[in-house]
Amino acid sequence: xxMTAIGTRLTLAALxxxxxLPVSAQLSVDVTGDINNDLKIAVPAMPTTQSVAxxxxxxxxxxxxxxxxxxxxxxxxxxxxxxxxxxxRTVGMAEVTAPNYEAWAxxxxxxxxxxxxxxxxxxxxxxxxxxxxxxxxELTRKGFVVAPADWRRAAHKCADAxxxxxxxxxxxxDSQIAYIAESGPKDARIKRLAIMDSDGANHRxxxxxxxxxxxxxxxxxxxxLLYVSYIQQRVRIFVYDVSTHKQRLVTESSNPTFAPxxxxxxxxxxxxxxIAGNTDIYRVPASGGKPVRLTTSPGIxxxxxxxxxxxxxxxxxxRSSTQQIYVMNADGSNQQRISHGGxxxxxxxxxxxxDLIAFTKIAGDFHIAVMTxxxxxxxxxxxxxxxxxxxxxxxxxxxxxxxxxxxxSGASQVWQVDLTGVNARRIPTxxxxxxxxxxxxxx
Amino acid sequence: xxxxxxIGFGVASAGHVLLFGILSLGLxxxxxxxKLNNPPMxxxxxxxxxxxxxxxxxxxxxxxxxxxxxQGPAEEAKAEPETPAPQPEPTPRPVPKVEAPAPVPxxxxxxxAPEKPVPAKATPKKAQPxxxxxPKTATAKGSGQRNKGxxxxxxxxxxxxxxxxxxxxxxxxxxxxxxxxxxARALNDEISRQIYPRLRLPSGADVEKLVALLExxxxxxGAVIGTPQVIDVTGVTDSNQPQxxxxxxxxxxxxxxxxxxxxxxxxxxxxxxxxxxxxxxxRKAQ
Numbered sequence: 229x230x231m232t233a234i235g236t237r238l239t240l241a242a243l244x245x246x247x248x249l250p251v252s253a254q255l256s257v258d259v260t261g262d263i264n265n266d267l268k269i270a271v272p273a274m275p276t277t278q279s280v281a282x283x284x285x286x287x288x289x290x291x292x293x294x295x296x297x298x299x300x301x302x303x304x305x306x307x308x309x310x311x312x313x314x315x316x317r318t319v320g321m322a323e324v325t326a327p328n329y330e331a332w333a334x335x336x337x338x339x340x341x342x343x344x345x346x347x348x349x350x351x352x353x354x355x356x357x358x359x360x361x362x363x364x365x366e367l368t369r370k371g372f373v374v375a376p377a378d379w380r381r382a383a384h385k386c387a388d389a390x391x392x393x394x395x396x397x398x399x400x401x402d403s404q405i406a407y408i409a410e411s412g413p414k415d416a417r418i419k420r421l422a423i424m425d426s427d428g429a430n431h432r433x434x435x436x437x438x439x440x441x442x443x444x445x446x447x448x449x450x451x452x453l454l455y456v457s458y459i460q461q462r463v464r465i466f467v468y469d470v471s472t473h474k475q476r477l478v479t480e481s482s483n484p485t486f487a488p489x490x491x492x493x494x495x496x497x498x499x500x501x502x503i504a505g506n507t508d509i510y511r512v513p514a515s516g517g518k519p520v521r522l523t524t525s526p527g528i529x530x531x532x533x534x535x536x537x538x539x540x541x542x543x544x545x546x547r548s549s550t551q552q553i554y555v556m557n558a559d560g561s562n563q564q565r566i567s568h569g570g571x572x573x574x575x576x577x578x579x580x581x582x583d584l585i586a587f588t589k590i591a592g593d594f595h596i597a598v599m600t601x602x603x604x605x606x607x608x609x610x611x612x613x614x615x616x617x618x619x620x621x622x623x624x625x626x627x628x629x630x631x632x633x634x635x636x637s638g639a640s641q642v643w644q645v646d647l648t649g650v651n652a653r654r655i656p657t658x659x660x661x662x663x664x665x666x667x668x669x670x671x
Numbered sequence: 672x673x674x675x676x677x678i679g680f681g682v683a684s685a686g687h688v689l690l691f692g693i694l695s696l697g698l699x700x701x702x703x704x705x706k707l708n709n710p711p712m713x714x715x716x717x718x719x720x721x722x723x724x725x726x727x728x729x730x731x732x733x734x735x736x737x738x739x740x741x742q743g744p745a746e747e748a749k750a751e752p753e754t755p756a757p758q759p760e761p762t763p764r765p766v767p768k769v770e771a772p773a774p775v776p777x778x779x780x781x782x783x784a785p786e787k788p789v790p791a792k793a794t795p796k797k798a799q800p801x802x803x804x805x806p807k808t809a810t811a812k813g814s815g816q817r818n819k820g821x822x823x824x825x826x827x828x829x830x831x832x833x834x835x836x837x838x839x840x841x842x843x844x845x846x847x848x849x850x851x852x853x854x855a856r857a858l859n860d861e862i863s864r865q866i867y868p869r870l871r872l873p874s875g876a877d878v879e880k881l882v883a884l885l886e887x888x889x890x891x892x893g894a895v896i897g898t899p900q901v902i903d904v905t906g907v908t909d910s911n912q913p914q915x916x917x918x919x920x921x922x923x924x925x926x927x928x929x930x931x932x933x934x935x936x937x938x939x940x941x942x943x944x945x946x947x948x949x950x951x952x953x954r955k956a957q
Contacts, residue, residue: 253945254946255855255858255859255945255947256859257946258859258863258950261866261953262870262871263873263878263953263954267871307874363924394917395913396914396918398913581910625875647876648955
């Protein structure tokens with residue numbers, strides 16, 4: 229009897245508990261935040277354990293110069309509002325790993341670091357730290373050992389680490405650009421092959437101007453440059469070794485030959501050649517050999533660019549009466565048109581990330597634009613009078629191209645824009661520049 | 672004892688199953704009389720769907736007793752929605768605070784309160800409307816409307832849906848009773864307003880397509896309990912993939928930095944203690 233009563237009570241209790249289970253209400257809330265393009269980052273000069281002389285200056289001086297390069301890189305990305313190093317308080321070594329957050333109120337992130345060397349030609353050790361001031365926490369840290377002459381690379385690497393941590397993207401500052409430096413009057417241009425760091429520093433000419441150099445491309449291992457050389461009627465494609473300064477011939481023809489491109493594995497080279505008015509795309513082994521013709525349609529097929537996995541090629545063709553963009557398999561099969569918007573399309577370049585194809589959109593003026601490999605989501609990124617020939621940064625988030633002015637000189641300059649289209653800026657070059665080609669991230 | 676327990680649990684389980692079945696079949700649902708001739712009425716268009724719509728509520732809902740000033744947060748009322756005891760007496764404010772000392776981490780009510788068998792009969796009916804999840808789910812999906820974080824004052828709910836001149840002081844009126852859609856929207860705006868300045872969303876292609884859906888639990892002081900959970904991120908494309916983790920991190924960070932949330936009306940604690948989803952959208956900066 230008693231057991232039954234207890235049982236009943238338990239049952240009721242359980243039932244009651246079930247029935248009275250409070251179903252908590254959920255409240256849905258919508259918040260819209262601004263995409264942050266001006267994260268305030270303090271980049272004070274980096275201290276040194278002991279200021280010693282190196283061929284690139286004292287370690288104390290290098291601490292300030294490295295901070296300066298980092299701030300410039302971050303600013304150039306268009307995503308941040310860095311300050312420093314000049315005019316900022318001096319940071320002691322102890323603060324590098326234990327930052328005084330209160331002293332940096334007004335900033336959102338803080339870059340610290342140090343420079344250390346035993347002097348002379350001994351390697352530099354550069355420490356790099358990123359802190360979240362609001363959260364009072366360390367976000368990332370890296371260390372780099374470089375020869376004194378390569379101190380800028382340490383700065384780029386540090387900026388890369390910061391950029392990657394704060395943007396989510398892969399790094400790209402520590403890379404090089406090849407381009408065609410132009411000088412002289414419009415009808416007698418001297419076009420020289422030149423390379424420089426991604427920020428325009430360490431500029432040097434590769435060719436002397438006796439031949440006309442065009443459309444350079446860095447090899448995937450960054451060691452050599454592929455380009456077209458014209459001397460009178462001779463058209464040749466060379467591979468130039470950046471470290472040995474030697475070049476070798478890939479192909480030579482009396483037919484107009486242009487737009488060479490590496491395959492992602494560096495084993496093959498695509499180029500376009502016009503024979504009797506019919507331009508097609510060919511593939512040739514990078515070591516030289518017999519070219520294989522990949523396109524056969526009448527008209528102009530030009531400018532192949534491999535997908536990062538090497539299985540497909542995007543190119544430009546006027547087979548449908550106007551310039552459009554096509555995609556085909558790497559062996560030339562299954563050629564499909566992907567551009568269907570208004571206007572004409574030229575110079576397609578497959579992103580190293582594989583998600584987009586950049587191209588020149590010709591609709592009145594020339595614009596730089598992107599779309600997916602399926603031809604969707606076309607977006608115009610620039611609004612110059614004549615912007616053309618995009619090249620991707622190693623992380624596939626930034627594009628460089630050249631912009632030609634509408635004046636008499638017709639001078640062109642190298643420009644850069646990121647995929648949001650809002651951060652366009654000119655890359656400083658000593659002369660006019662065209663045909664930029666972004667190299668891979670340096671190791 | 673053991674046997675009694677077995678029996679008890681057996682019956683309880685059977686009861687659960689039975690009840691679940693009955694509720695699923697909707698046997699208790701009252702058929703809604705079809706009224707074709709609706710008189711014209713004023714309609715105010717709001718972009719949010721709240722727990723209940725404001726207009727029809729007046730007639731059916733037991734008014735939450737007009738003594739706004741002292742009513743205070745009925746302590747743990749969520750655990751005993753049937754509360755036969757008339758009204759949470761005009762107790763001074765601090766009381767509820769003291770009452771909830773330990774169980775901060777989970778507001779999960781696990782208080783069976785077995786000592787009130789009688790009202791249990793009435794309970795199912797009462798519990799059901801509260802359980803009317805469908806409208807809530809609809810709310811959860813939201814209208815996609817993006818709020819900019821309006822500038823509301825601390826008394827933003829003043830005069831909204833809480834007033835009810837009805838003299839009949841019905842018993843129920845649990846602390847977190849129902850809110851009108853307007854009140855819900857005001858609450859949404861207030862929370863949004865406090866998170867907005869802390870949001871620093873990463874830049875990148877297609878980032879504006881991302882939406883982070885968080886689940887946030889708040890204690891009575893408005894402080895976030897634990898860490899907000901990211902339920903989902905929508906709008907992911909090949910292009911914005913690199914930003915997804917950063918986006919989630921920034922969204923969670925902003926909520927944590929906004930904690931404790933201010934100005935949330937204690938009488939609606941049951942409504943704002945569980946924010947789900949808290950949707951974080953991105954807008955391109957100029």
